[in-house]
Structures are given as C-alpha cells and as structure tokens.
Amino acid sequence: MIDDTMVVIRSYNTITEAEIAKSVLASGGIRAEIRNEYMSTLYPVGVMPAQIVVRSEDEQAARDLLAVR
Template structure:
C-alpha cells in the first residue's frame, strides 16, 4: 500500500470484525491495513484508543467507501446460490 498519505476509513472494537471488512476491501481490489490489530487482542480494553482501524491509501479512499457502503442483497444471494447448486 502507498503509505504517503493514509486515511482511516473505519474503526472497530474487535479485530475479528475489522478482518471481515479488510477482506471485503481486498476482494474489491483495494489494498488496506489494520492498525492496532495486535494491541486489541493483547489488551482487550473497550475504548476508542484501542479500536482497530482500517486504513487505505488516500487515492483508494473513495473506492473503499463505495465498497463498504454497498448493501447485501439476501434474495440475490439465495438465487445465485441455488443456480450454483444445480450445476453438476
């Protein structure tokens, strides 16, 4: 990731939740990193300073926001899943 200018896109109370969003961005072609991931596991304190932060390069911030704001369509998922199950 280009570290010249990094933007924090979202903060999470747990590393597990942050990893889900990191995977989502990476699958969309956006390089990202987690900040405080280890600290939150070692010192599980619930305060804003210990939150896990999801960071992207400034040039990728808009694309990252679009990916994270997309809504999950359960009906579309179910339809596509059924189609794939029917294939041999």
C-alpha cells in the same frame, strides 16, 4: 505499508470485524491494512479500536465498498 499517506476509513471494536472489512476491500481490489491490530486485543473494547487504513487515492472507493456491506 502504513505511512502518512494512509487514511483511516473505519474503526472497529474487534479484530474480527476489522479482518472482515479488510477482506471485503481485498475482494474489491483495494489493499488495506489494520492499524492497532494487536493493541486492540490488549485493551478493553473501545479504548484502542482496530482501524482500517487505505491509500488516500483509494479512500472513496473503500468507503463505498464498506457502505454496501
């Protein structure tokens, strides 16, 4: 699903935080993916953060859902 039409809406230092955010978005009906999922576990915290990406048309709704959290 990750391609050029995807937008990074948030970055996390741990994969656990990214998974929680992805779950929140899924509960709101927004499909999200985690970019750098495996690389973020190999590098020290902050070097290669896990990024939540969504389709560009879902960007604002996704940001709103995560802002509530």
